[in-house]
Amino acid sequence: MEKAFEIIDHTADVGIIAYGVDVEELFSNAALALFSLITELESVDEKLHLDLEVSSEDRDSLLVEWLNELIYFFDVKHILFNRFDIESLTHNELKATCYGEDFDPMKHKIKMGVKAATYHMLRLDKTGGGYKAQIIFDI
Amino acid sequence: MARWQGQLIKIDDYRWKIPESYKTGMRVPGLIYASKKMLESIREEQTPEQVANVAFLPGIIGYSFAMPDIHWGYGFPIGGVAAMDIKDGVVSPGGVGYDINCGVRLLRTSLSEAEVRPKINGLINALFHNVPSGLGSEGKIKVSQKEMNQLMVEGARWAVKRGLGSEEDLDVTEEGGCLSGADPSKISDKAVKRGMPQAGTLGSGNHFLEIQVVKEIFDSHIASIMGIDEIGQVLVLIHTGSRGFGHQVCTDHLRVMEGAVSNYGIRLPDRQLACAPIESKEGKDYLAAMACAANYAWVNRQCIAHWARESFSKVFGKSSEALGMKQIYDVAHNIAKIEEHAVNGHNLKVCVHRKGATRAFPAGHKDTPKRYKEVGQPVLVPGDMGRCSFVAVGTEKAMSESFGSTCHGAGRVLSRSAAKRSINGRDIVRELENRGITVKAGSIPSLAEEASQAYKDITEVIDVVHQAGISRKVAMATPMGVIKG
Numbered sequence: 001m002e003k004a005f006e007i008i009d010h011t012a013d014v015g016i017i018a019y020g021v022d023v024e025e026l027f028s029n030a031a032l033a034l035f036s037l038i039t040e041l042e043s044v045d046e047k048l049h050l051d052l053e054v055s056s057e058d059r060d061s062l063l064v065e066w067l068n069e070l071i072y073f074f075d076v077k078h079i080l081f082n083r084f085d086i087e088s089l090t091h092n093e094l095k096a097t098c099y100g101e102d103f104d105p106m107k108h109k110i111k112m113g114v115k116a117a118t119y120h121m122l123r124l125d126k127t128g129g130g131y132k133a134q135i136i137f138d139i
Numbered sequence: 140m141a142r143w144q145g146q147l148i149k150i151d152d153y154r155w156k157i158p159e160s161y162k163t164g165m166r167v168p169g170l171i172y173a174s175k176k177m178l179e180s181i182r183e184e185q186t187p188e189q190v191a192n193v194a195f196l197p198g199i200i201g202y203s204f205a206m207p208d209i210h211w212g213y214g215f216p217i218g219g220v221a222a223m224d225i226k227d228g229v230v231s232p233g234g235v236g237y238d239i240n241c242g243v244r245l246l247r248t249s250l251s252e253a254e255v256r257p258k259i260n261g262l263i264n265a266l267f268h269n270v271p272s273g274l275g276s277e278g279k280i281k282v283s284q285k286e287m288n289q290l291m292v293e294g295a296r297w298a299v300k301r302g303l304g305s306e307e308d309l310d311v312t313e314e315g316g317c318l319s320g321a322d323p324s325k326i327s328d329k330a331v332k333r334g335m336p337q338a339g340t341l342g343s344g345n346h347f348l349e350i351q352v353v354k355e356i357f358d359s360h361i362a363s364i365m366g367i368d369e370i371g372q373v374l375v376l377i378h379t380g381s382r383g384f385g386h387q388v389c390t391d392h393l394r395v396m397e398g399a400v401s402n403y404g405i406r407l408p409d410r411q412l413a414c415a416p417i418e419s420k421e422g423k424d425y426l427a428a429m430a431c432a433a434n435y436a437w438v439n440r441q442c443i444a445h446w447a448r449e450s451f452s453k454v455f456g457k458s459s460e461a462l463g464m465k466q467i468y469d470v471a472h473n474i475a476k477i478e479e480h481a482v483n484g485h486n487l488k489v490c491v492h493r494k495g496a497t498r499a500f501p502a503g504h505k506d507t508p509k510r511y512k513e514v515g516q517p518v519l520v521p522g523d524m525g526r527c528s529f530v531a532v533g534t535e536k537a538m539s540e541s542f543g544s545t546c547h548g549a550g551r552v553l554s555r556s557a558a559k560r561s562i563n564g565r566d567i568v569r570e571l572e573n574r575g576i577t578v579k580a581g582s583i584p585s586l587a588e589e590a591s592q593a594y595k596d597i598t599e600v601i602d603v604v605h606q607a608g609i610s611r612k613v614a615m616a617t618p619m620g621v622i623k624g
Contacts, residue, residue: 009554011184011211061397068390075383076332112555112585113343115386116237119393120213120411136213138237138386139344139555 005033008134014112015121015136023059024086026124026131027066027094031084034067034117035100037137038074039108044082047101055093060124063133066094067117075115078103112139143187147171147178153607157191157203164406165194170202172546172607177207177599180552189216192408196221197416198228200482200489204541206496207603208550208595212236214411217495218550222542223417225477225488229405230422231414232396232429234492236473237389239429240436241346241380242313243470243519244444245530247366248451249463250373252352252619258454262350263579263620265450270348270443271340272624273581278339280442287335288323294434295469298441304466308441311508311517312469313498316437318476321430327391330428334384334435339442343581343624345589346379348447349521350620351528361514361532361613365467374616375451375464376528377443378521380473381436388432392425417490426475426490433474440469467530468508468517472497472547478506480542491542499533499545499610507533518610522549522597524578524589525571527617529601536608545610546601549594558593571621580623589623 008015016033020026035041054069056062073079081100088095103110116138123134148156150170155178157169169190173181181187186209193215194203200222209218214233221234255262271278280301282290290297295309295316309315341348351374356362367374381388396413399405399421405414415421444466448459455462475492482489500507500516507516515532522528526549537543553561567587571578580586604610 007556009556011551011554014555056394057398061394065394072329072333072387076329076336110582115383116390118213118237118411119397119413120409122410138213 004029005036007033007037010136013136013139015134018133019130021130023131024089026133027063027089028084028086030063030067030133030135031070031081034070034114035081037112037114039080039110041082043108044080045101046083046099048079049097049099050079051097053095057092059091060122062092062094063124063135064117064119064122067135070098071114071116080108114139141185143182143185145187145191147187153603157187159194162191164408165191167194167199167202169194169205171205171209172603172609173207174599174603177595177603180595181209184211186211186216189214190219192412193219193221195406195408196223196229196231196412196414197405198223200224204544206546207600208495208546208548210550210552212494214409215492215494218546219494220492220496220541220544222480222489222491225417225490228417228490229414230417230425230475230490231412231492232389232392232425233411233413234494235389235429235475236494237386238380238473239385239388239432240471241473242436242440243472243521244377244440245467245519246375246444246447246464247467248373248375252371252373255350255373255619259577259620262450262454263577263622265454266348266447266622267579269446269450270622272622273343277336280339282335282338284331284335287331290338290438291323291326291431291434292321293317295437295441298438298445303445304441308444308466311466311510312437313471316441316469318430318433320427321434322427323431325424325428326388326431330384330387330391333387334382337382337384338435339439340382341379341443341622341624342382343585346624347524348443348622349376349524349618351376351616352619353614353616354527355615357612357614364511364514365517365530365613366465367530367614375447376521377440377447379439379443381432381439384435385432388428392428395421396425429475433471437469468519470497470519478543481539489542491544493544495547496544497547498543499537500543501533501535501538504538515611518545520546520548520597520601523591523594524618524621525576525591526597527615529597529612530614531601531605531610531612534608534611537610541609545604549597549600551593552595553593555588558590559587561592562587562590576618576621578621578623586623
């Protein structure tokens with residue numbers, strides 16, 4: 001994959017398009033894109049890790065739930081992540097280890113507060129070279 | 140994004156109809172309140188398509204309405220109003236939005252611009268210090284799990300009982316600051332965890348606290364009942380909602396509704412319109428949870444108003460009573476309410492979704508507070524930080540036409556990144572300072588996103604709802620001090 005993700009413009013909010021050679025990479029890149037909206041990814045070091053399990057009805061909503069789970073951990077535990085190891089992924093369940101560190105206002109610049117991943121204009125498609133997903137966030 | 144090419148039928152200078160025939164599946168037509176000029180910018184995005192999509196929802200009555208401040212939202216447009224028959228209609232979390240009971244509270248003061256201007260820096264600093272704001276800001280009130288359950292049920296009264304404000308504040312708050320039917324057992328542990336540390340915080344994004352100066356009074360009789368007596372008088376406006384708590388409630392219940400849509404065989408043109416019958420378990424659970432979040436938001440604005448009063452009191456060395464800091468009103472502009480409305484000559488119980496729209500009940504209505512019984516419920520319409528805000532009142536026309544609803548604000552026209560590009564590194568704080576507006580923000584980049592040019596001109600929005608008769612303008616005020624998260 002040449003690029004992991006890109007940011008798209010939306011009047012009131014902001015969206016991402018994530019790419020992946022497989023669905024695992026797609027989910028990982030979507031999470032990276034999310035944290036790239038929140039902070040400078042380069043400023044985050046791997047100091048802790050967290051195991052997450054997410055389930056949902058189908059793969060599209062699993063992607064939304066996965067991102068909402070990460071938003072929850074940032075909002076409540078103030079953890080910034082910059083690497084995601086997707087250990088298992090079915091059409092409705094995901095297990096991952098997420099690496100990052102606690103938010104430090106002296107070290108990390110917060111670019112925007114992302115409050116929820118939405119179903120609005122949600123797309124998850126197979127492309128010639130892999131997978132592509134579009135997600136709009138409420139900020 | 141592609142320009143919307145659909146059909147709009149002119150009803151009069153301020154009303155435009157999307158006919159039911161526009162799209163198979165629409166149960167009612169769409170009705171957009173706008174001037175011809177505003178319509179051009181509304182067509183620039185697919186917003187009218189969202190107005191048409193809302194018309195698909197089961198039980199919708201009359202029209203899928205859009206106020207002149209509409210812009211593109213998720214599922215519902217922001218600035219959308221939809222009323223559903225509670226017998227066979229649905230409730231949709233997307234018709235309320237993520238920030239449940241985002242709203243506005245306005246306080247009057249007896250201070251004049253001339254008295255406040257020399258102390259504006261001290262005042263802004265005191266407010267910035269006293270009112271927690273910004274991303275991840277945590278409240279000064281520490282709320283335990285047990286207290287969280289109480290405040291979800293009691294609303295603003297919970298804060299008043301703790302000395303943060305007075306009974307009089309509750310009298311002039313929509314629903315008395317407490318929406319009935321709140322049930323904390325419908326709230327997830329996650330929502331509680333997000334909500335506990337954020338109670339009593341302003342937040343970030345488009346939320347703000349403003350010190351304003353009255354610049355124009357359109358109706359001096361109504362204004363005087365509100366305590367707005369003269370040009371140059373200082374007001375305080377608070378705009379915030381239910382923070383991460385409301386977002387989690389919306390996220391949790393959208394997920395439940397996703398499943399409900401197929402269970403109830405509802406056909407939707409957009410997944411974000413997920414909904415369930417009002418009388419179903421899913422529908423009732425959402426309304427009970429939404430009421431918890433609405434009450435949380437009223438606690439939030441109640442606390443912030445109290446700290447704003449304390450800050451004034453400290454800077455001016457007088458009690459807030461001596462400074463005349465009475466609340467004018469508090470409105471919710473992201474909410475769904477069960478209300479009675481006359482439909483075809485019959486009184487009908489409906490669920491009115493107001494997403495970026497304000498209740499605008501007329502004089503004499505049972506839910507219009509006593510103080511405003513003769514003039515109509517106050518409607519508070521904030522503009523962007525460089526322009527102005529309006530106070531209006533509800534009307535009979537709103538009651539008979541738009542389920543007692545009107546506009547809520549300016550409405551964005553530029554995306555956040557486009558707004559930043561338009562600022563192009565200019566010193567927005569200094570520019571505002573030069574115009575007599577002192578700004579203090581947690582984040583300067585996010586301040587650029589909120590620049591004037593990112594929003595519609597609020598004056599045009601207000602003129603449309605005033606001319607259309609769904610609210611009546613009373614006064615206009617401009618900012619002199621702004622706190623942004």
